[in-house]
Amino acid sequence: DISDVGHKYHLELVLEDVLDKDSTVNCTAEVLYHLANKNIAPDVQFTIEGELKNTDEADNMFYNRIRSLEKELVAENIPDSHGNVSPEMEPIHLLAWVASGYVIWQNSTENTKFQLAQIKHVKQVKRSDEYLEFDYMILLHEMVSQEIIPWQMTVLWHPQHGVQVTQ
Amino acid sequence: MWALLVLIGAAAVSAHPQDLAFDGQKVFRVIPQNDEQVEIINSLASNMQVDFWQPDSVTLVMPKMQVDFRVEADKSFEVEDLLKESGVEYRVLIDNLQAALDAQFDSKVRTARHSYEKYNNWEMIAAWTADIAAQNPDLVSRSVIGETYEGRPMYLLKMGKSGPNKAAIFMDCGFHAREWISPAFCQWFVKEAVETYGKDTFMTTLLNSLDFYVLPVVNIDGYVYTWTNDRMWRKTRSKNAGSRCIGTDPNRNFNAGWCTLGASKKPCDSTYCGSAPESEKETKALADFIREHLSTIKAYLTIHSYSQLLLFPYSYAYKLPSNYDELNAIAHAASKQLASLYNTEYTYGPAATTIYPAAGSSDDWAYDQGIKYSFTFELRDTGRYGFILPESQIKPTCEETLLAVKYIANYVLEHLY
Numbered sequence: 001d002i003s004d005v006g007h008k009y010h011l012e013l014v015l016e017d018v019l020d021k022d023s024t025v026n027c028t029a030e031v032l033y034h035l036a037n038k039n040i041a042p043d044v045q046f047t048i049e050g051e052l053k054n055t056d057e058a059d060n061m062f063y064n065r066i067r068s069l070e071k072e073l074v075a076e077n078i079p080d081s082h083g084n085v086s087p088e089m090e091p092i093h094l095l096a097w098v099a100s101g102y103v104i105w106q107n108s109t110e111n112t113k114f115q116l117a118q119i120k121h122v123k124q125v126k127r128s129d130e131y132l133e134f135d136y137m138i139l140l141h142e143m144v145s146q147e148i149i150p151w152q153m154t155v156l157w158h159p160q161h162g163v164q165v166t167q
Numbered sequence: 168m169w170a171l172l173v174l175i176g177a178a179a180v181s182a183h184p185q186d187l188a189f190d191g192q193k194v195f196r197v198i199p200q201n202d203e204q205v206e207i208i209n210s211l212a213s214n215m216q217v218d219f220w221q222p223d224s225v226t227l228v229m230p231k232m233q234v235d236f237r238v239e240a241d242k243s244f245e246v247e248d249l250l251k252e253s254g255v256e257y258r259v260l261i262d263n264l265q266a267a268l269d270a271q272f273d274s275k276v277r278t279a280r281h282s283y284e285k286y287n288n289w290e291m292i293a294a295w296t297a298d299i300a301a302q303n304p305d306l307v308s309r310s311v312i313g314e315t316y317e318g319r320p321m322y323l324l325k326m327g328k329s330g331p332n333k334a335a336i337f338m339d340c341g342f343h344a345r346e347w348i349s350p351a352f353c354q355w356f357v358k359e360a361v362e363t364y365g366k367d368t369f370m371t372t373l374l375n376s377l378d379f380y381v382l383p384v385v386n387i388d389g390y391v392y393t394w395t396n397d398r399m400w401r402k403t404r405s406k407n408a409g410s411r412c413i414g415t416d417p418n419r420n421f422n423a424g425w426c427t428l429g430a431s432k433k434p435c436d437s438t439y440c441g442s443a444p445e446s447e448k449e450t451k452a453l454a455d456f457i458r459e460h461l462s463t464i465k466a467y468l469t470i471h472s473y474s475q476l477l478l479f480p481y482s483y484a485y486k487l488p489s490n491y492d493e494l495n496a497i498a499h500a501a502s503k504q505l506a507s508l509y510n511t512e513y514t515y516g517p518a519a520t521t522i523y524p525a526a527g528s529s530d531d532w533a534y535d536q537g538i539k540y541s542f543t544f545e546l547r548d549t550g551r552y553g554f555i556l557p558e559s560q561i562k563p564t565c566e567e568t569l570l571a572v573k574y575i576a577n578y579v580l581e582h583l584y
Contacts, residue, residue, distance in 0.1 A: 018551065081398045082286055083557030115550035117399060139399060141553055143474075144523050146416070146437040148399045 006035040007110060017053060018094070025050045033110045041106045059159040062091040066124065066132055073124040073134075092122055095163070096136055099155040102165045104140065113143035120150070131156045189264035191240030194220065197250065197257040201230050204255050208234060211249065215242050235260060258365075266301040283358050284562050286347050289319070289391045292383055295354065296322040303361045305329075306374065313452025316405040317388045321452050326360050327378035334583050336576055337457060337538075338468040339382040342417050342529070344389030344400045345554045346472040348546050348564055353383040353470065355565035356572065373576050378463070380456075385449055386417050399554065403447050407434035415441035416527075418471075420450045423531035424483025429524035440527050450529070457533060466540035466579045467533035468572065473553050474522065475513045476545040477502050477571065480534040482518035483526035490539055491517070497578055498542070501571040508567040511547065518543065540579050544568065 002008055009031045017023035029046035066073060078093050079085045085093050100116040108114065117139040125133040133156050140149045156164040199205045205228050211217060212225040219225060220235040228234055238246050250257045261267045281291045281298075300309040306328060311320045327333060340353035360379070363370045373379075384390050388404040402414030412435035419430035422444035426432060430440040445451040457464060479494040481487070488494060498515035505513055514521060518528070522545070534541040547556055547564045556564070 079552060079555045079557065081394075081555065083552055083555045083560070085557075115553050117553050118555060141399075145431075146401060148437075 002032075004035065006033045008032045015048070015052075018097075020053070023053060025052065038109055042108060044105065056159065058091075063132065063159045069124075072126055073122070075122050076120065078119040078122070092134070093119065095134065095155060095157060096122070096138060098163050099136065099153055099165045100138055100140065100151075102163070103138075103151060103153055103167060106167070111144055115141045115143070117141040117148060125154075131158050131161070133157075187265055191243070192237055192264040193240075193243040193246075193259055194235060194237045194261035194264060195246065195250070195257055196260040197234045197236070197255055199228065199230055199232070199234065199255060204253070205230055207249070207253050207255060211246065212236075215239075215245075237264065261302055262304055263301065266304065267298070283351075283355055283565075285558050286351060286561070287354070288394050289384065289387055292350060292354065293320075293322060296324060296383065299357055299361065300324065306361055306364055307357070312382070312456045314448060315386075315388045316403060316448050317391075319387045319391075321385070321387065321449065322383065323456070324357060324381045324383065325378055326357065326374060326381060328364075328375045330375070333376070333378045333463065334465045334579075335378040335380055335460065335463045336466040336468065336579060337380045337382075337460075337464050337533075338470065338572070339385050339453065339529075340470045341382075341384035341386055341390055342469060343471060344386050344393045344402070345398060346546075347393070347554070348472045348556045348561065349470045350384045350390065351561050352546065352565050352568055353381050355561075356569060357381055357383075359569055369573060369577070373573065373580065376580055377576065379576075380460075380464070382453065385453060387449075389414070401437050402439065403449060405447060407439075408442070410434040412439075415439050415447050417447055417450050418469075418529060419525060419527035420445060420447050421454065421527050421529050421532035423528060423535055424481075424526040427526045428483060429519075430526050438525070444527065453529070454532070457536065457538075461536060461538075464538055465583060466542075466575065467530060467538045468542050468544065468575065469529050470544045470546065470568075472546040472556065473548055473550070474545040475511065475547060475549050476522055476543075477505075477513050477515040478518040478521055478530070478543040478545070479515075480517065480531045480541060482522070482524055482528050483531050485519045485524065487517055488534060494540070494542075497540070497575060500578075501542075501574045504574045505567045505571040508570060509563055511564075511567055513571075539584065540575065542575065544571070 011029045011031065013027050013029065015025045015027050026049040027046060029044060032043040034040050075089055075092065078089050096119050097116055104114040119136060119138050121137040123135045125135055127133050133154065136153050136155060138151050138153065140151055142149060154166045197208065199208055208228055209225055216239060218237040220237060221233065222228060281287050281295045296309050300307045306326060308325045310323050310325065312323045313321045315321060338353065340349040360370060360374060364374050365371055386403055389400055389402060392400045392404055402416050404414055406413060416438045419438050419440040425444045426440035431438045433439060441447055445454055477498045479498060502513040502515050505511060530541045530543045546568060547560060
C-alpha cells in the first residue's frame with residue numbers, strides 16, 4: 001500500500017507456453033494500480049528469467065500464408081460453440097489472445113479479472129505495407145461482474161516487428 | 168432366427184406404448200472367455216428360446232466375442248443365475264425391453280445422437296434421462312421436481328440401490344447456461360454409476376449405501392438459449408417487471424444473505440439477484456425439493472465452470488463456517504484426488520476469498536439449512552477456452568472430477584450425521 005499513490009504488488013510467476021506445457025520460464029513483476037485515476041492502466045515492470053522460445057518458423061509460415069491469400073480473410077466464432085478451432089484459424093486465435101492481453105491490461109483495475117471469451121468476428125484488412133492487419137470483434141469475460149463485454153480491436157502484426165493494438 | 172428378427176423389428180415399429188409384448192424381457196451382453204464358456208451359451212440356447220442380437224446365431228459364438236441376446240421375462244432370472252454361477256462375464260444391456268421401446272417413442276426425433284463425450288442439447292439430455300432410467304430401473308428413477316419459466320419439466324435422477332433409511336447426496340449441474348461442461352459432468356457421473364455398479368467396489372458401495380439425487384440441468388431455459396441464440400447467456404430467461412432485460416442469476420437467487428454482497432439489483436446485470444429470494448421457478452423447485460428431503464440429504468454439490476476451484480461456504484460474507492477445518496481438509500484431499508489423474512491444479516477454500524463474494528448462492532443456502540458438506544465446483548479451464556471448453560476435454564475433465572466427487576461421497580458416507 002503506497003499512500004496517495006496506489007497499491008503495488010510484487011509477483012513471482014511462471015510463464016507456461018500455451019503450445020508446449022513443458023516449456024516454462026520464470027518471471028518477476030511489479031504491478032502498480034493507481035489510486036487517483038482509475039482510468040489509467042496499471043504500471044507494469046517485469047523481468048523474464050531466461051529466454052522465450054523462438055517462433056520464427058511458425059511465424060513466417062503464417063505470415064506467408066496470409067499474404068498469399070487471394071481474398072481477405074474473414075471468419076466468425078472462434079472457437080465455435082463446441083470449443084473447436086480449425087488448424088488454419090489457430091494463429092488468428094492466438095493473435096487475438098495476445099492482442100486482447102493488451103486491451104485487458106489497459107482496462108484492468110484491482111476489481112476486474114478479464115479473459116478473452118471468444119472472437120465473434122475477424123476481418124483482414126489489406127495493407128500496402130508489409131504488416132498484416134486484422135479487425136477483430138471480440139467478447140471479453142469479466143469474472144467479478146460476470147459480464148460479457150464486446151470489444152472492437154484493430155491488430156497489426158509482423159513477424160519481426162511484433163504486435164500493435166489500436167482499440 | 169432371421170425371420171424372428173424381422174418379426175421383432177415389425178413388432179417394435181408398430182408397437183404402441185400400451186402393448187406389453189416385451190414387458191420384463193431382458194437383453195444380456197456376455198463375453199465368453201473360452202470354449203468352456205461358449206459351451207455354456209450353447210447349452211443355454213438349446214434349453215430355452217434365446218434370441219441372438221449379435222452374432223446372428225449361436226453357431227457363430229466364439230471366445231472373446233461380444234454376444235448379445237434376448238430372453239423371455241420368466242427366463243431372465245434363470246439365465247442371470249446361470250451366468251453368475253458359471254462365472255461368465257455379463258451385463259444386462261436392456262433390463263426391460265418394453266420400457267426401452269416406450270422411452271424411444273416418448274422422445275422427439277433426434278437427428279444427432281447423445282454422446283457422453285460431446286455437448287448434448289436439451290432435447291437429447293431430456294431423452295437421455297428417460298433412456299437411462301428405463302435401462303437401469305434397479306439403479307435409476309426419474310422424477311420431475313418442477314417446471315421452468317418457459318414450461319419445461321425439470322428432470323431429476325435418483326441413483327442408488329433401493330433400501331430403507333438411506334442417506335443421500337444432492338448434486339446439480341447447469342445453473343449457469345453457458346457453462347456447458349457442467350451438465351456434461353452430471354451425465355458422465357450417471358453413466359459411470361450405472362456402468363461400474365457391480366464392477367467397481369467403491370461405486371457399488373456408494374450406490375448401495377447412499378442415494379444420489381442428480382439434477383442434470385437446473386437452468387434449462389437458459390441452456391436452450393445458449394444453443395439457439397447466445398452462447399454466452401448466463402441467467403434464467405424470465406421476464407423482469409419494468410425492464411426490457413431478461414433473466415435472473417439463479418446463483419444469486421437463494422435466501423442466503425440475499426442480494427447483500429456481490430450481486431446486483433439491476434435486471435440488466437449478469438448477477439441480478441431477482442425480485443426476491445426464490446423468485447425463479449427453477450430455484451424454488453430446487454429449494455423445495457431439498458427442504459422436503461432435508462432429513463436425508465447429507466451433502467450438497469453444485470457444478471459450475473470455469474476456474475478450477477473447489478469452494479465451500481461462505482460467499483455471502485467473509486465469515487467461516489463452523490466446520491471450516493473439516494471442509495478445508497476435504498477440499499484439500501478432493502483436489503489432490505482430482506489432480507492425480509492429469510495434474511489439473513485446483514485451488515480450494517471458502518468462496519468469498521477464493522473466488523469472490525456472492526450473496527444468494529445455493530451452496531451457502533444449503534449449508535445454512537443444515538447440510539454440513541456443501542461444495543461448489545468450478546471445472547476446467549482457467550481461461551484459455553473458458554466457457555467454450557473443447558469437446559475433446561469433456562472426457563478428461565469428467566474423469567478427474569469424478570475422482571473428487573467420489574472422494575467427497577465416501578467421506579460423507581464415513582461421517583454420516
